[in-house]
Amino acid sequence: MASPLHQFEIQPIVPIELGGIDISITNSALWMAIAAVTATAVMVLPVRRGALIPGRWQALSESFYEIIANMVRDNVGTAGRRYFPFVFTLFMFVLFGNVLGLIPYTFTYTSHIAVTFSLAAFIFLAVTAIGIAKHGFRFLGLFFPHGAPAWTAVILIPIELISYLSRPVSLSVRLFANMTVGHVILKVLGGFVVSLGAFYAIPGLLPMAGLVAVTALEVMVAVIQAYIFTILTCIYLNDALHLH
Amino acid sequence: MPQLEFHTFPSQIFWLLVVFVALYFVMARLALPKIGTVLESRRRKIDDDLERASAQREEAAALLAAYEKALAKAHAEAKSIHAQAHQAMADMIARRQAEVGARIADEIRAAEQRIHAAKQPAMAELEEVSAELVQAVADRIAKVKVTMTDARAALKASGREG
Known part of the structure; x- marks a missing residue:
């Protein structure tokens, strides 16, 4: 039986090399593309006619739109309106990566730290740049809560600074770790089911039931x-736009 | 762990960039504006419909008020017509009663006059007969010749005593 980590292996499909750097089309790239196409299909096809009374698929597209639009409005306010397309794309990209990855024999690109950290690092840099562009020097006020006694700066500024700098790490590791661990558990339980014999022996039924439950949990x-x-991206964006 | 095989990073990051940017443009230029206009037009339609419904409700309320006003007016008119008719009837009855009463009174008065007129000559005649009777009685019993004038005076005097 293959190792539980085998599912995370990146396999080239079309080897490409550019200036000595390997940028092959891999299973990861393939599933990114599939997720993007699926997301596009879900968001574009049902609303072609723009029916006044939505059908099921149009209601789904509209729900996605409204969930993220409300999230941006509630967490960032009207200033966040310009960043709505980015936040929306981010949500769809991560959501479809996570969900499509649960289908057996697919690949979960969000289980790779390279992907999640790239996204988180971009968000971190962009949010910082927006904050500095909007507030200039006052952006540093983010590291010292307004109204705290001056002497607490010695403690608070390092704490706030570290917590700020750890944002991209926590953001990317949270997603990567959740996806990786979930898939490992599914794989291990699946291995028990096969080795204990789910279809012809009682002992295999136990991991089978567990597998069903954990699959639901993983969805x-x-x-x-x-x-x-x-939503964390929205909160970071809000901090940068409005300080606190 | 495949996640830490660093030689796969450039490819992952490169395709992440390509796919994410492509998806961003599709969403920002195509999907989101379309859904935004659909939602907006629906919201406007609902608002319009609600507005029209409330306008129609107000119109209906105004019509109802006008109807009730007209009804109340008709009611009042009917009442006044009824009162007028009642009054006219009462007036007529009173007038007729007065007329009839007056006519009856006239007739009674005329009858009384007729009775009075008939009574006068009868009384005169009775007086005459009485006086002649007095003359005759006086002549037969007392052998006294009494003139008509004295007989009448005697009758009157006895009539005053009696």
Whole structure:
């Protein structure tokens, strides 16, 4: 039986090399593309006619739109309106990566730290740049709570600074770890089911029941992690736009 | 752990960038504006419909008020017509009663006059007969010749005593 980590292996499909750097089309790239196409299909096809009374698929597209639009409005306010397309794309990219990854034999690109950290690092840099562009020197006020006694700066500034700098790490590791661990558990339980014989022996039924339950849990985790990733981005954006 | 095989990072990051940017443009230029206009037009339609419904409700309320006003007016008119008719009837009855009463009174008065007129000559005649009777009685019993004038005076005097 293959190792539980085998599912995370990146396999080239079309080897490409550019200036000595390997940028092959891999299973990861393939599933990114599939997720993007699926997300596009979900968001574009049902609203072609723009029916006044939405059908099921149009209601789904509209729900996605409204969930993220409300999230941006509630967490960032009207100033966040310009960043809505980015936040929306981020949500769809992570959500479809997580959910499609749960289908057996697919690949979960969000289980790779390279992907999640790239996203988190971009968000971190962009949010910092927006904050500095908007507030200039006053952006540093983010590291010292307004109204705290001056002498507490010695403690508070390092704490705030470290917590700020650890944002991209926590943001990316949370998603990567959740996806990786979930898939490992599914794989291990699946291995028990096969080795104990789910279909002809009683002992295999136990891991089978567990597998069903954990699969349901993982569907929930896939959605929730996409939601958390997106809402934290909104919160960081809000900090940069409005300080605190 | 495959996640830490660093030689796969450039490819992952490169395709992440490509796919994410492509998805961003599709969402920002195509999907989101379309859904935004659909939602907006629906919201406007609902607002319009609600507005029209409330306008129609107000119109209906105004019509109802006008109807009730007209009804109240008609009611009042009917009442006044009824009162007028009642009054006219009462007046007529009173007038007729007065007329009839007056006519009856006239007739009674005329009858009384007729009775009075008939009574006068009868009384005169009775007086005459009485006086002649007195003359005759006086002549037969007392052998006294009494003139008509004295007989009448005697009758009157006895009539005053009696």
